[in-house]
Amino acid sequence: MLRTGLKRNAGSVVMLHKTVPQVAQELHACIGCNECLLACPAATGDITIDVLNRETLSGPISTSVARFARSCYQCGACIAPCPVGLHRDAMMMWLKVRMLRSGRGE
């Protein structure tokens, strides 16, 4: 009999981030209305939604997007104003993970 130990904690773990296919799906659904950036207390004036969307999933990350990704503190203020119901915080988290991995040479 395999003793996994998973049953003890079953149901206690919740997935709070999104996978890349989910992030890609949300990015494609984004209508570029800027509401998330307007509601963001971490965003500075030098960021635009189209550049952010373009660089989130893959490709090189520009200085302004990198600065914004580092400044984002996952407060979730961007979720409520989105008219499409997207999770910009989850997209930003993937951007953070990408930067983290690029720094480690992955």
Added chain:
Amino acid sequence: MAAPDPRQQNKGETGYSWLFFSGVRAWFLRLVVILLGIGLGGAFYVWYTQHSNDASPDSLAGYAYAIIGTIFLLLAAFLYALRRRSHNKRTIGQLNTSLNLHICFGILGLAFLFFHSFGNFNPRTGTYALYGMIALTISGVVGRFLDRLVPRLIAGEVHKALTARGDDRIETISHELQAIVIHNTQDLRGFTPLPNTKSHQAATSLVPLSGPISNDFPFLYKDQPLHTPWDLAYISLEATPQELNREEGHYRFIPDKKSELMRPGAFMPGAQEHINELQEVERAMQREQFYRYIVRYWRVFHVMLALLTLALTLWHLIYAAQLLLPTFPH
């Protein structure tokens, strides 16, 4: 000036250091405003204490400090809160500026109310209100540090929970684990000894035929069903002398308790490693959840402290008004 490396340009910004420093101009401006405000207030405090005999919270300078400090704190409290709720003519980055002003006004307000006390911490209401403001400002400063450090920790945990391609690692490991379990179960099933019952022997042993066999299905012979097709009925299912007998002793090996084979998952190589990996991802997700709680509930704690400080300040104002109002007619 040297041209930028095209490889670096293609790669873009990389890395996510712990102590990143962004928005240098905003930080510098914030620092200058805070230092200038505290410097002016402090300079007046020094000058006033040297040139006046009435250096107390209820002196003219004390009132001035109290009024300025309260205005700063009210601006800190309401400017940012109202800006967050207002959607009129908002531009990107405006909330960030409001947040910077919130920090500036908060620290300046605390400094001016500290000057207002003139080192007099005896009246209970005022001291409690000041302690509340100190706690509020400290919670705000700590919150800003947490806002920088905790998302970096969350990113580290999410990195563990996602594969290199960004897929869910739990799902990937589960699929691999399932494949291992199915593969090994099939192998083990192949070695499972057949049940040694009379009925089983009857079903597998040859039935001596003494009459013609019907071609209808199911085959019946003397009202007894024959489950094996007629062509297989001529093949003996008894073990040949060259065939290995599964019931023999060396196939019935039972490992002792100290044997490696008694280790959980010994009969499913690779399964335990995958389960360990699964548990590691599970722990990473639990940590991620905890860090997200810190971000969320520290903000709630800060707001609660703000409300408490507001209540203490109102208490202090009512207390001060009760003392001061009767003296005004005179």
